[in-house]
Amino acid sequence: MAETKQVLLEQADLARTLGRMAHEIIEKSANPRELVLIGIRSRGVHLARRLARKIDEIGKFAPPVAVIDVTGYRDDRAQGQLLPPVGAFEIQAAVDDKTVVLIDDVIFRGRTIRAAMEAVERLGRPKRILVAVLIDRGSRELPIRADIIGKNVDAGDGQRVNVMLEESDGIDQVTLADWQGKSAV
């Protein structure tokens, strides 16, 4: 069966979208110098670094970028075996009284963001936590929202949003594909 694939964002769209998101992050922070970006492994990290560069271009200030990995810690990982609901920081940053922006490529069920939110708590007490995502595909299972959204996509359960980035995939492109195979993401 041939896979039907629809391109949602091309390279130029992606650049423009990230530019707008950078503006929105600056607008939503009371003081851009209090921003801390936290990229969620792995594509969230690339996006966080790009957004930090854009914010630097616009506001002449590059916010620190921290890196967190929650893959091993999401509550839906293994059946029966409940892992501690915290992520591991690969690069830390001071967050006390800062505006923390959690950055990921796609928000879906909301579980990743919740785990990341809990991990941030271990670093300190931010003034505020915002969520910025490139794609919001809906179907949340938790009462979590994204504050800054690149693009809303109405994807069904049988569809998959693929975010490909230059840094990891050699190409900047976002596609929507029908579900193929049995791998679950």
Next chain:
Amino acid sequence: MRNLISIADLTNEEIEEIFLLADSADQLRASKVASGQIMATLFYEPSTRTRLSFESAMQRLGGTVISCSDMKASSTAKGETVADTAKVVSSYADVLVVRHNWDGAVQAMAEHADVPIINAGDGGHEHPSQTLCDLYTLRKEKGELKGLTVVICGDLKNGRTIHSLVFALARFGAHVVTLAASGMELPQYVIERLEREYGYHLAPVASNDLSAVVKETDALYLTPKQPHQLALFTQVDQVIQARLNSMATGLRYDAFYMTRKQKERIKEGTSGNSYPTIGVDFLREERFQNTVVMHPLPRVDELSPELDKDRRGIYFKQAAYGVPIRMALLKFLFDRREKKSSAAKTPALAYESSEAVGPQCHNPNCVTLKEPVSTRRRFALFSAGEVGAMILGCVYCDHRFKVQYVGNTKLKRYCPYDATVAATLDDWLKKGELAIFDSIKQAEELGYEPFKSGPQRVLMTEAEINHALVQISGEILRDCRNPDRLLVLGVRSVGAQLARRLAAEIEKQLQRRPELGEIEIYGGGEELRRIAPGDPDAGPLNLKDREVILVDDVIYTGRTVKSALSIIFRSGRPQSVRLAVLIDRGHREVPVRPNYVGKNIPSSENDRVRVKLRGLEQEVRDQVVMYSILSPVASAQSSAIGDGKTAVT
């Protein structure tokens, strides 16, 4: 009886006394001063040096040692509290040496032990015997501590030795330069204490007079390739950069104190930050000719092996001093066993909540959160002059945080903390009437009312509330995939009351009662429990694969919901969690969003929205009201004016 929990327990004179005793360690050994005494070592975390040097010190003093090699495998694994362990082991030994992974755990144990207790490292908090050893080494090498410039580099956030050392160096009048690895800066509470108690300034600094801790250097690190250069990290502006360059060239450094990356405390991946290191190039730099290099060990790869052969690498000497200094410390404590406590630490103004709930330490690794039963939540009270904030400092872990809400226990009124009420609060504190809260929710749980308050405005009437609940329950059923799995969880206590009503409404429409529970966020005990509808045999709530409806009365910053989600996910793995609130008043600080909202109400930060329900706190009708909160000073003034008017008329 004296303990050593923090380096602050010793005066400078007492530290000098211990140094003198350490100088004569051979005599202490010959005279067997601890003959017939038993030391118990309780290590909840691995240690080689600290434990062996304590045990060696005790045996050289003629005493004996009992030990539990792995506390985690002992009765602790069966759930024994640190308080009980301390009580029990007190009757087996004459002195306890404890290392624990929780901040403040040793203080908690000291409150229950009957013999002197020595902190051999508690979480990320302090490690005072290591600090004694560090100071002793520095004094041996450099003659005097006063006026030395010591650069401490590496992990300044998680390194417990560092926090003890920085305070001690400050007390002896040494200059401290901090060079933190990125994201591992000295915690704010340490910096604030340096400023407040030792008069250290953070900036600006003249190049040849570095009599201050320079905050900006926190953003620096020593690059592995050019360790002699102070290289700039990204987010430092040019003014600071220039200042740092001049500082770096004009200074005489007496000592570098390296720390290890505290891997076990930060759970890091293998990749990641550059960590400062000292290598061969460092040794060739002329201005470091007389700079000694110290390290508490174990080292990972911060120090080049070249340094081992160099006279300036004194870390093995430093480790060797561990035994005489600990012999001296034990002798010092044994000599004071019979005397009444006269710790150097002068207790600041203290606060302990007289109410059932009160402020909680903000440090997630603090013993007061990890094991509340072994502790009494007590805080030192400070006022931070410039900003006018009121600060609580945890007695156990020293973390400090700002007071958010205050109240009066007699009047049962509360208000947000504000510099203008500071004098009134001093008065309340003296009379023992001061209450402190982390949130309005806490205050209201205890039945406190705000200091009134502008005119009250009714936002929702009983009929409107009922209508909203009917509508929300309809929406819940519409979204529900499997009504058998529905679980309605209310946040105590107004949220739980609403949850009851929603469940009753759902029962009407579904002809079946959904399971009902409540979450308690500010209590010290059970966080999640069933709201029993007369079935005592029903077991604990099972969250697995459930469709949870979380219910609260008002959503504001969203922090309560965030805490509720943490509790839910600690207890099980629901299929989904949806949030129902009666009122959404905006001003979110965390990214949560309710799925069902009775009414959206735009409000200012000084407004208070309250849901009053029949059956709770003697309310006679359901309604939602809004009013603004005034400070007690303002309300006292307004009532005085009111009195004046009455007198005139």
